[in-house]
Amino acid sequence: MGANVAGIWPKYSKTEDINAVDVNKGRKLVAAGDDFGMVKLFNGFPLTDSPKKVLKYKGHSAHVTNVRWLADGSKLISIGGADHAVFVWRLEENNDNVASEGGLSSEEAEGDVDSDVEREKLPIERRSVTKDKATAMMRQLIRSELKQEGKRRAVPPSSSLKLLHVFGYG
Numbered sequence: 001m002g003a004n005v006a007g008i009w010p011k012y013s014k015t016e017d018i019n020a021v022d023v024n025k026g027r028k029l030v031a032a033g034d035d036f037g038m039v040k041l042f043n044g045f046p047l048t049d050s051p052k053k054v055l056k057y058k059g060h061s062a063h064v065t066n067v068r069w070l071a072d073g074s075k076l077i078s079i080g081g082a083d084h085a086v087f088v089w090r091l092e093e094n095n096d097n098v099a100s101e102g103g104l105s106s107e108e109a110e111g112d113v114d115s116d117v118e119r120e121k122l123p124i125e126r127r128s129v130t131k132d133k134a135t136a137m138m139r140q141l142i143r144s145e146l147k148q149e150g151k152r153r154a155v156p157p158s159s160s161l162k163l164l165h166v167f168g169y170g
Contacts, residue, residue, distance in 0.1 A: 007047035020066040033064025043157035089161040
């Protein structure tokens with residue numbers, strides 16, 4: 001990891017929180033795996049500034065040790081640490097169903113925490129987001145954005161990830 005992906009770290013985070021990064025150069029997407037079981041998708045490469053929108057995918061029960069795009073850029077492989085699972089994510093080009101497929105924008109995931117200590121303090125119902133809740137949150141976010149005139153928003157990646165297969169999850 002270097003200066004070309006310096007923008008992947010959230011404010012106040014430790015550099016050790018991100019365990020792996022890989023670039024899909026054909027689509028200019030950056031995937032990252034972190035200590036909180038999240039696979040994150042960033043739009044644009046290089047990422048020298050912190051992006052305004054990030055798609056976050058929760059699947060692994062613990063830290064993500066590695067992420068890699070296939071050579072053709074059609075799928076992303078993520079490898080979990082404590083869960084010993086290998087996830088295969090299919091890259092989908094349209095962004096219409098991002099919320100329904102499990103991707104959360106950075107605004108929706110404002111409940112994200114910066115440490116395991118903060119995560120343990122959260123009530124159980126705030127630790128995960130169901131598919132229906134994510135869809136409702138996305139609709140509410142869109143409605144609130146439509147009401148705010150004159151404010152420009154960054155564009156999230158036009159691609160999204162969909163979990164295709166899980167190996168060894170138990």
